[in-house]
Amino acid sequence: MIERAPVLDFITQAILVLSLVALLMPLWVVFVAASHDYQTVNQVPMPLWPGSHLFDNLSAAWAAGNFDRVMLNSVIVAVGVTAGKICIAALSAFSIVYFNYRLRMLLFWLIFITLMLPLEVRIVPTYAVAANALGPFEAILNAVGISIHLPEWNLLNSYSGLILPLVATATGTFLYRQFFMTIPDELAEAAKMDGSGPLRFFFEVLLPLSKTNMAALATIMFVWSWNQYLWPLLIVTDHANYATATMQLQKVVPGPLFGAPPIWNTAMAANLIVLTPPVLVTILLQRWFVRGLISTDK
């Protein structure tokens, strides 16, 4: 639609610019605060132009937050969750779209309904399962009359505990299902005629075709799992070894509780460190991300 309305154009552009400023302002404040020394940052009002201590603050924050270890943990968890989510989403959607079995639609809706049950809603039972992963099986077996004692499998304070409970994904399954449904049936049939089995078709035809889709999913999921706060906080007590970056942020900001005024410059520098990886991932994958979501890839 082509419309010529200069006044309206101006207003919309102005709203756009104002929103952008409103969005970027806090980030700017973080950046500015991270670049001043302790005295300057605690002045009132705080200066709005960057100072010269950015790198000092960054290295101080890095050391104070044990970021060597913590960033590595976060990367492991975020990559693990993202990879797991993509695998599960692609496989479950493959099953739902390409195989004809009873209860297929029921299973799809069950998966879909879990959208309504995010981790925060089911956090206590999930914690109970994480504390003893075989517990539910034991309970089921006992309930049907098989009295058995399964060994305890504890996921607390481990990477699997940080990753596995976050891996199930209804969004991903749904995204993949929609994508698989756009692939013409003849492609599957041609592969069958060529002698390809289902798994080969999945790996050699479907997955390569879903590259953009995968990138979109990876972006969303990486950022989401990087930002997880509640679950790691709950499941990790061994903070020296298994703390994630988002958890560690609170430690760099000593609150009034500890008696000292907050060291905002280091805290904001730590913020900058923590938000860098998801920003990088988004920038690197955003071209694919947009294409995956509007799915006009040829």
Add this chain to the structure above:
Amino acid sequence: MAEITLRNIRKSYAKTEVVHGVDLDVAAGEFIVILGPSGCGKSTLLRMVAGLESITEGEIELGGRVVNQLEPRERGCAMVFQNYALYPHMTVGQNIGYSLKIAGVPRAKRDERVGKVAASLGLEDFLDRRPAQLSGGQRQRVAMGRAMIREPKVFLYDEPLSNLDAKLRVAMRIEIRKLHQRLGTTTLFVTHDQVEAMTLADRIVVMNKGVVEQVGSPAEIYRRPETTYVANFIGSPGLNLIAATADPDKGKVTLPDGQQLSYDTKRWPDVGYGPVTAGFRAEAVRLAPGGITGSFEFAEELGSGKLMHCNFSGHTLIAHAFGDKAFQQGAAVSFQIDPSAVHLFDAETGKRLAEADGSAMAPEPRKAIAATLSV
């Protein structure tokens, strides 16, 4: 030896039967076209042969072995799909060679065979392109190459030319025919286009509503349609059909408005009194005085002649006429129809009436191109 044998093939979806018992024997090397309107079950039949649809009832034999329970890849068929179904993320070479890759043929051997197939289809220069970078005709050729490289016992084509424009369709039709001459592979070809069927087939299987109406060579089907359905479906235009009453003593049928049409009593000795369906080709009609008379409606210009649509007591009949004479709408036109060109069908079942022996392949009378229009 029969390469493909279908025995009483039926297919049902839930409770709806869509293919009602098809029997067919296809000799090795034969080019069979399955022709019918959309929804007649022709594609379903082909897909059952390919192994892409389960067979509800009956047996399919390929090369002497029953394949009902075999996977598509074990049947030795290769298929060309209507929308080509090329793998979009693979190059032309990879598309053609994919079945070999799956079969574990080493790369060097594979490349050699892909090269040969591509050369025979004129695709050598496109091996590194993606399907999206090809034209419709080239994609079609890649699809054919993908089928050829497996050196199948049977080629299956599912309306492969429907997505091409008219000119390309004719060109690809010729290529498919040449390919068949060169390779001699038994072929099943599904189409709804009767011109494709007539030009390609050794034998045509005409299907309608899940049953086979007639199997025969293109000439047989054109000259001696077994049912009114086939008669009307084949030919461009189809056979003119009129409800009439037969009078075997006079060797005539009476049209609803009382006009009479002679038929060949030697060819149809057993016609009884009563209702029949009479039919004749537009090409067998000659504009001449003294025949049956109708009123002119309009003409379709073909260049080589024209198709005159005329009204005979409510029926629209089409005559293929030569010459430049123009008619006013509503003008009276008189046609002569050679008695030997009149076909008779049962008025109720639509089946062709029994003919005397030896007249089975009586040729249609050919009229001289130079015949002039006269009224």
